[in-house]
Amino acid sequence: xxxxxxxxxxxxxxxxxxxxxxxxxxxxxxxxxxxxxxxxxxxxxxxxxxxxxxxxxxxxxxxxxxxxxxxxxxxxxxxxxxxxxxxxxxxxxxxxxxxxxxxxxxxxxxxxxxxxxxxxxxxxxxxxxxxxxxxxxxxxxxxxxxxxxxxxxxxxxxxxxxxxxxxxxxxxxxxxxxxxxxxxxxxxxxxxxxxxxxxxxxxxxxxxxxxxxxxxxxxxxxxxxxxxxxxxxxxxxxxxxxxxxxxxxxxxxxxxxxxxxxxxxxxxxxxxxxxxxxxxxxxxxxxxxxxxxxxxxxxxxxxxxxxxxxxxxxxxxxxxxxxxxxxxxxxxxxxxxxxxxxxxxxxxxxxxxxxxxxxxxxxxxxxxxxxxxxxxxxxxxxxxxxxxxxxxxxxxxxxxxxxxxxxxxxxxxxxxxxxxxxxxxxxxxxxxxxxxxxxxxxxxxxxxxxxxxxxxxxxxx
Numbered sequence: 001x002x003x004x005x006x007x008x009x010x011x012x013x014x015x016x017x018x019x020x021x022x023x024x025x026x027x028x029x030x031x032x033x034x035x036x037x038x039x040x041x042x043x044x045x046x047x048x049x050x051x052x053x054x055x056x057x058x059x060x061x062x063x064x065x066x067x068x069x070x071x072x073x074x075x076x077x078x079x080x081x082x083x084x085x086x087x088x089x090x091x092x093x094x095x096x097x098x099x100x101x102x103x104x105x106x107x108x109x110x111x112x113x114x115x116x117x118x119x120x121x122x123x124x125x126x127x128x129x130x131x132x133x134x135x136x137x138x139x140x141x142x143x144x145x146x147x148x149x150x151x152x153x154x155x156x157x158x159x160x161x162x163x164x165x166x167x168x169x170x171x172x173x174x175x176x177x178x179x180x181x182x183x184x185x186x187x188x189x190x191x192x193x194x195x196x197x198x199x200x201x202x203x204x205x206x207x208x209x210x211x212x213x214x215x216x217x218x219x220x221x222x223x224x225x226x227x228x229x230x231x232x233x234x235x236x237x238x239x240x241x242x243x244x245x246x247x248x249x250x251x252x253x254x255x256x257x258x259x260x261x262x263x264x265x266x267x268x269x270x271x272x273x274x275x276x277x278x279x280x281x282x283x284x285x286x287x288x289x290x291x292x293x294x295x296x297x298x299x300x301x302x303x304x305x306x307x308x309x310x311x312x313x314x315x316x317x318x319x320x321x322x323x324x325x326x327x328x329x330x331x332x333x334x335x336x337x338x339x340x341x342x343x344x345x346x347x348x349x350x351x352x353x354x355x356x357x358x359x360x361x362x363x364x365x366x367x368x369x370x371x372x373x374x375x376x377x378x379x380x381x382x383x384x385x386x387x388x389x390x391x392x393x394x395x396x397x398x399x400x401x402x403x404x405x406x407x408x409x410x411x412x413x414x415x416x417x418x419x420x421x422x423x424x425x426x427x428x429x430x431x432x433x434x435x436x437x438x439x440x441x442x443x444x445x446x447x448x449x450x451x452x453x454x455x456x457x458x459x460x461x
Contacts, residue, residue, distance in 0.1 A: 021059070025060075029051050080109075140202065141204075142169040146236075149206075169181060169185075170189060194226060204232065244264075279367035282364045307324065323359050328347060373404045375404045377431035392424060407430070
């Protein structure tokens with residue numbers, strides 16, 4: 001999966017964008033009102049509280065990017081299932097669930113994903129009309145025809161909900177040295193921007209000149225003082241692969257975060273609390289199964305029940321990870337051979353455990369120890385890390401967070417043996433995408449997808 005560079009564009013949302021992020025909350029709360037009325041329930045007290053909770057869980061709504069109706073339906077159902085499970089868990093734990101008629105709850109939870117699907121499937125059809133109502137939004141130009149400008153143009157063209165129409169690009173270089181941007185005309189030299197902006201009512205100017213061109217940038221900004229256009233400087237550090245990039249301040253001094261953990265501040269608290277809650281619940285519910293697995297491992301072959309292996313944890317520090325033993329060998333040295341299909345070292349019980357991922361269950365203990373997270377990049381053996389960190393740029397960035405019992409790469413078909421550098425690169429791309437886009441909702445979706453894959457993943461052996 002190739003992730004587009006995320007530029008720090010200030011999102012002054014257009015009407016279509018506001019509609020799209022509000023869609024889920026409008027449908028969820030609106031259908032709750034309608035279903036309550038159908039079942040002759042007065043919308044007060046518990047219903048008002050439920051509506052507020054539902055709104056907080058569904059706003060802002062998900063922006064679905066699936067390329068097919070089937071993919072959209074799958075994503076809608078998974079996201080809604082996460083919300084329903086949260087509501088049912090807290091409703092049952094607090095006794096609040098008994099205040100609502102069971103038939104009404106079932107009807108509402110069945111109707112909402114249908115409305116989500118219809119609504120999001122209709123957005124592309126309604127978008128042109130909504131954009132026309134806004135007069136096609138705002139107009140922008142780019143100063144500097146560079147590779148960075150091409151990436152920025154691609155992002156603007158691929159995000160119609162921003163309501164930004166790109167008129168063209170200005171650059172002092174000739175056609176033979178200027179980067180050609182598909183669908184974006186060259187409008188002249190940098191000195192012509194100010195007059196063009198004033199005469200054509202341009203709203204936004206994106207400066208993509210390299211930071212080494214400071215004198216030219218200062219000169220350009222002086223020329224643009226006589227315009228009312230908003231000016232954004234896109235520094236060329238954004239050509240690099242960024243993790244949680246954002247603009248911040250240190251006592252009023254602006255700084256740009258280039259590589260940062262997503263679990264900072266409140267997000268860190270949310271992640272830790274969810275880890276302990278989910279891991280504790282999993283160990284309580286699965287303890288009988290884990291005892292049976294431990295007995296099967298002990299009786300099936302000689303050796304310890306648990307396999308302990310050194311892995312890299314957060315900040316690249318070594319940790320010990322637990323698994324149910326599935327092999328006759330327990331490698332943990334300088335050279336560790338990955339399991340392969342029909343590997344003779346795998347026991348009969350071990351083959352079942354690996355295919356169903358039941359061998360990973362002891363890692364919930366690692367979560368309670370604070371060594372791992374429920375969701376995160378899967379930890380690799382220390383020996384493998386030392387090999388791949390030298391071959392894959394950005395490999396060690398995945399260690400800015402705790403390793404996970406399951407991960408975004410694993411639910412996207414990248415489980416099992418990584419016998420080539422290309423396979424490992426694909427896994428790392430998904431790991432880094434997870435770090436860029438982390439949210440509690442994404443964690444819950446990954447957990448649900450993992451549950452569906454337990455007995456159906458042919459790449460596990």
